[in-house]
Amino acid sequence: MEEVPSNYKTAGIMMLIAGIMNILGAIVLGIVLFLYITGVAFATMGVGILCYVCCLWPFVPLGWGIYELIVGMNVMNGKVVKNASTVSIIGIVVGALNLGMGGVIPLVLEIIATVMFNNDEVKAWIAEHDPELLT
Numbered sequence: 001m002e003e004v005p006s007n008y009k010t011a012g013i014m015m016l017i018a019g020i021m022n023i024l025g026a027i028v029l030g031i032v033l034f035l036y037i038t039g040v041a042f043a044t045m046g047v048g049i050l051c052y053v054c055c056l057w058p059f060v061p062l063g064w065g066i067y068e069l070i071v072g073m074n075v076m077n078g079k080v081v082k083n084a085s086t087v088s089i090i091g092i093v094v095g096a097l098n099l100g101m102g103g104v105i106p107l108v109l110e111i112i113a114t115v116m117f118n119n120d121e122v123k124a125w126i127a128e129h130d131p132e133l134l135t
Contacts, residue, residue: 004078005125011088011116012075015068018091018106018113022065025098025106030058061103064094080129085117 033055040048071087081087088110095107116122 007116007119011113014109014113015072018109019065019068021106022061026058026062088114
């Protein structure tokens with residue numbers, strides 16, 4: 001059995017860390033937004049209650065962080081994941097949107113993971129194990 005390329009596994013570790021950081025950042029962002037908007041709602045005597053729609057924003061990095069966590073674990077364990085590079089690219093977008101809440105580290109990790117997924121050795125290994133992926 002052929003060894004899984006180290007760049008593939010390393011990209012999985014980076015996606016795993018970025019996913020955990022996105023989840024933690026989303027939880028912190030959700031708590032901070034809820035407390036802030038609750039203060040606004042009380043200060044405006046109920047008119048600020050319309051701002052609670054903003055509390056939905058943390059569900060984007062939370063959901064994506066959970067998905068990254070799952071994909072990162074599969075990649076780290078050496079399983080061929082059909083959309084690992086795509087997940088990493090969308091992780092870059094989520095990291096860029098969350099720059100205000102500590103999204104810099106997940107952003108950098110996702111950029112490095114995307115570069116590692118585009119390595120020729122990794123592409124050849126993926127093509128060998130699942131040829132329909134690179135068509």
